[in-house]
Amino acid sequence: MGLQASNGAGADTPPRKARRATRYLAAALAAAGMSTAIATAAQAAPARHTAKAVNNSYRHGLVSMRSFNGHASPSATCSSKCLHYRGGNAGVGVTTGKPKVYLVLYGSQWGTQGTNGQGYATFSGDSIGFAPDLQAFLAGLGTGGEKWSGVMTQYCEGVSAGVTKCPSTAPHIPYPTGGVLAGVWEDSSVASPHAATGQQLGLEAEKAAKHFGNTTTASNRDAQYVVISPKGTDPDHYVENGFCAWHDFTGDSSLGSIPGPLTAFTNLPYLTDQGANCGGGFVNPGNNLDGVTIVEGHEYAETLTDQFPAGGWTANSGAETGDLCAWKTVGPGRAQNLTLSTGSFAVQSTWSNLAAKGAGGCSVSHSTVT
Secondary structure: OOOOEEEOOOOOOOOHHHHHHHHHHHHHHHHHOOOHHHHHHHHHOOOOEOOOOOOOOOOEEEEEOOOEOOOOOHHHHOOOOOOEEOOOEOOEOOOOOOOEEEEEEEOHHHOOEEEOOOOOEEEOOOOOOHHHHHHHHHHHOOOOOOOOHHHHHHOEOOOOOOOOOOOOOOOEOOOOOOOOEEEEEEEOOOOOOOOOOHHHHHHHHHHHHHHOOOOOOHHHOOEEEEEEOOOOOOHHHHHHHOEEEEEEEOOOHHHOOOOOOOOEEEEEOOHHHHHHHHOOOOOOOOOOOHHHHHHHHHHHHHHHHOOOOOOOEEOOOOOOOOHHHOOOOOOOOOOEEEEEOOEEEEEOOEEEOOHHHHOOEEEOOOOOOO
16 A cells, blocks of 8 residues: 655643633542542533534535534434435546545644554654554554445445435445555644644645645545644634534635645544544543544545535535434444454444435445445
8 A cells, every 4th residue: 555654844721610620620539539530531521612503615524523512413414315416526426446545744743753563653742642543543444344434335426416326337435445544744844823724724635645646636536635733723713613624625616726636635633632522532431532533534434425525425404424423322323433453443323325224324334335
């Protein structure tokens, strides 16, 4: 697969009263000799976000924070064969070749690069291990016979707009045999802005494409670039707007001008700063890295099924395959651990039109469809 790792050249906090209450609780627990894990849990509890729904013109597949009151439940937005093909955008509907995911560590704040015992890139500014955890997850997809990836293979392009099921003759999303991690690059040539705009994130994706030698639209046809901002930053004001990530492509005019070949990219903040708000401990209590793979898995799946939004597979509401199953805690489509050859990782389910004997539903497992 040719993994490339190279080096170019505050955490959000709850409201003041909540911070004060947390400090008092921690002090009281310490005085009583009680476990500091309880204090840690208090610190990780989601802060309430009551902002109005944000402008989603370019924020496709937006993952709302768990505390944000704007996200809808799957049952409220979808029933039966929910996802419809939208006819493609710039000739692209879904990923049809071997998926390739490039991780872009945006900014000098990531610090000194190293390598861990598993061969994954590490960074001195990433004490929690966000980057190596994400590398292991992406490298493990399509290994060990996992069937989470099989759910996405039911979707295709080259069919009429409005259809809900793909014939075997149409180009389907392939099963990602052997992993999807295609490269890792720390762009330390500049400091990441505190609050990068959507346009700046798209420009960084184009910069990464050039770094990896993908200088044409054809060479980016099955690629996606995950632009990860460093700890303490607020890309696209995700904290204030109450979301954890989104994806788009550089041809979206609502982002502003982004010269270069058409590329798909994801805005992935350093979301462990937000703890439980963005999935910390959602499946495995106490593990703040749960949200890293839940949220990126959400955006990865949606980029596969709607690579250049919104020409791929969406519901009539505009929701994508991951949106319909976000933060689900009960039922067969609840978030859970996925076992890969590279480890065990928390993931959410994605929408399957084929689930429940064709009635549709959130699914974490499906045989490969061709």
